[in-house]
Amino acid sequence: MKVGIDQIGYFTPNKYVDMVDLAHARNQDPNKFLIGIGQKRMSVADPTQDAVSMGINATLRYINKIDKSKVGLLIFGTESSVDQSKSGSLFVKSALKLDPTVRAFEVKEACFGLTAGVMIAQDFVRLHPDQTAIVIGSDIARYGINTAGEVTQGAGSVSLLISSNPRILEINEGHSAYSEDINDFWRPNYSKTAKVDGKYSTQVYLNFFKHTFSDYKKQKGLETKDFAAIIYHLPFTKMGLKANRLAIEGVDEETNARLMDRFTASKELNANVGNIYTGSLYLSLLSLLENGGLKAGDLIGLFSYGSGAMAEFYSANVVEGYENELDKDADEALLDKRKKLSVPEYEKIFSASLVDPQNNVELTSDEEKGRYYFAGICDDIRQYKVK
Numbered sequence: 001m002k003v004g005i006d007q008i009g010y011f012t013p014n015k016y017v018d019m020v021d022l023a024h025a026r027n028q029d030p031n032k033f034l035i036g037i038g039q040k041r042m043s044v045a046d047p048t049q050d051a052v053s054m055g056i057n058a059t060l061r062y063i064n065k066i067d068k069s070k071v072g073l074l075i076f077g078t079e080s081s082v083d084q085s086k087s088g089s090l091f092v093k094s095a096l097k098l099d100p101t102v103r104a105f106e107v108k109e110a111c112f113g114l115t116a117g118v119m120i121a122q123d124f125v126r127l128h129p130d131q132t133a134i135v136i137g138s139d140i141a142r143y144g145i146n147t148a149g150e151v152t153q154g155a156g157s158v159s160l161l162i163s164s165n166p167r168i169l170e171i172n173e174g175h176s177a178y179s180e181d182i183n184d185f186w187r188p189n190y191s192k193t194a195k196v197d198g199k200y201s202t203q204v205y206l207n208f209f210k211h212t213f214s215d216y217k218k219q220k221g222l223e224t225k226d227f228a229a230i231i232y233h234l235p236f237t238k239m240g241l242k243a244n245r246l247a248i249e250g251v252d253e254e255t256n257a258r259l260m261d262r263f264t265a266s267k268e269l270n271a272n273v274g275n276i277y278t279g280s281l282y283l284s285l286l287s288l289l290e291n292g293g294l295k296a297g298d299l300i301g302l303f304s305y306g307s308g309a310m311a312e313f314y315s316a317n318v319v320e321g322y323e324n325e326l327d328k329d330a331d332e333a334l335l336d337k338r339k340k341l342s343v344p345e346y347e348k349i350f351s352a353s354l355v356d357p358q359n360n361v362e363l364t365s366d367e368e369k370g371r372y373y374f375a376g377i378c379d380d381i382r383q384y385k386v387k
């Protein structure tokens with residue numbers, strides 16, 4: 001049975017900071033941020049956009065194209081959870097008016113959360129081929145003002161519909177997973193910003209990539225040249241470039257050029273949105289599908305990494321007509337319509353988003369019409385409204 005990604009929707013908030021402005025404000029050479037880190041802009045979430053509202057907005061991108069009565073599973077992957085108990089899925093289910101029979105819950109393993117959801121969802125669809133699953137990854141990456149990780153912040157969400165006979169990607173059975181209990185990046189319950197050992201996290205990411213990629217190829221009897229493209233979790237695009245360089249070591253010239261070109265196509269959205277943790281690999285997938293010139297049957301390798309740390313490599317094949325399911329113009333418009341913030345404006349918003357909202361104070365949003373936003377807390381209950 002063919003199971004995979006039938007729809008992809010992404011959302012990013014309506015404000016950004018330019019990396020050249022940020023570099024000047026931090027007394028850094030702009031090329032360190034643009035080339036050394038590989039980021040051009042980063043989206044900024046004001047206090048009215050959180051993991052839940054962004055997840056709703058990402059799913060709204062395709063909800064009118066699907067049969068809602070078939071959705072049997074709704075998984076929310078995040079490391080920016082809004083509640084210690086209630087899952088983000090239930091807020092989404094309510095906003096999208098999904099059937100009460102849907103199984104809804106949240107999963108967590110750092111940036112691996114959306115991939116964890118995809119794996120559960122594809123098993124679910126293989127058992128229930130007449131049902132579909134919505135899997136959302138939604139996060140705000142916060143390291144703090146004037147920290148080394150600041151240039152790798154961002155905000156956004158990717159929502160996937162997993163189904164049988166998918167219209168975009170068929171996921172191949174089998175995977176290579178690898179985990180170790182380490183402290184490269186984490187966020188304690190008392191902190192709104194991440195703790196990170198940046199250089200160590202980079203090393204672990206690359207080691208886990210080498211391990212899972214070579215193990216996957218061995219398992220499946222594949223060689224690097226069999227892949228039309230390999231995509232990566234992109235906390236910042238230079239990270240993926242380092243992994244891609246490892247992937248293409250020693251390959252023939254044609255494979256080398258193809259995998260580099262496709263990597264370039266896969267990082268465009270990420271370079272402009274920033275790190276969105278759980279959604280980053282799938283934002284890169286969308287970027288590849290829209291810019292990579294892929295054809296039906298092409299084999300894509302996907303490397304997912306979540307700090308702490310857990311990695312998985314798997315593969316999927318491109319489905320004939322996949323381009324008809326995408327909306328490149330609308331995806332680019334989301335970026336183009338964002339308001340550019342000065343660095344002091346961004347710092348003000350950032351600082352405000354570190355403060356817990358006051359009970360019974362309504363928030364108003366400047367998002368465009370039709371978008372959901374967090375409207376504040378009323379009697380300790382979070383409120384989501386549509387503009």
Ligand code: CAA
Nearest residue numbers: 029031032035036037148149152198199201202205235307
């Ligand atoms: N022109 C061009 N390049 C320049 C430059 C210039 N003027 N100045 C410096 N550079 C290059 C450096 O040579 C370096 O390149 P290499 O990595 O190829 O060596 C690069 O810019 C970065 O420079 P530094 O290493 O000096 O940067 P830094 O000390 O400021 O830290 C970082 C960089 C460790 C990535 C930091 O941004 C960070 O901690 N980020 C968050 C952690 C992270 O994202 N880790 C990734 C794996 S963990 C994960 O994936 C989970 C997740 O989502 C968080």
